[in-house]
Amino acid sequence: xxxxxxxxxxxxxLAFLFVLGxxxxxxxxxxxxxxxxxxxxxxxxQSVWSMITKQSQEILIQEIMKDAQSEAGESGADPxxxxxxxxxxxxxxxxxxxxxxxxxxxxxxxDEGIPNIKDIKVDGDSALVTLxxxxxxxxxxxxxxxxxxxxxxxxxxxx
Numbered sequence: 001x002x003x004x005x006x007x008x009x010x011x012x013x014l015a016f017l018f019v020l021g022x023x024x025x026x027x028x029x030x031x032x033x034x035x036x037x038x039x040x041x042x043x044x045x046q047s048v049w050s051m052i053t054k055q056s057q058e059i060l061i062q063e064i065m066k067d068a069q070s071e072a073g074e075s076g077a078d079p080x081x082x083x084x085x086x087x088x089x090x091x092x093x094x095x096x097x098x099x100x101x102x103x104x105x106x107x108x109x110x111d112e113g114i115p116n117i118k119d120i121k122v123d124g125d126s127a128l129v130t131l132x133x134x135x136x137x138x139x140x141x142x143x144x145x146x147x148x149x150x151x152x153x154x155x156x157x158x159x
Contacts, residue, residue: 036114038148043113049098050093052150053148053149053152054147061087117130118134
């Protein structure tokens, strides 16, 4: 089949490194806790799938599917079945695909450490979290819960 693990890990690593490279909640304190947990899990290679926005999840799935479509055609696999499989695997933090993807992120961020939050600006259901290195990360409220805009933070994916 296709190498979804490698595709997922590469996309996630590039997205986060892009953010760090720039200099690399309803109450703000609730968001601060969510953000700290998100960055700690990300840097430690733990799944953050449930902590990222639906839009980020969709962008990641579509990026993986771009890589998979040519291989799916060669193998005769149904792209919809592959997409369903990728969604299921990424949502299951204990799956091999999920574990490998987030461990690849840990390797990519090995020298970064857990970033410190310098400032949080909340504007309704969206917020900007500024890290000590002056990079800014977007968070959005979905269903009353703060979620990290992993891919929304990277402008290339949302233009």
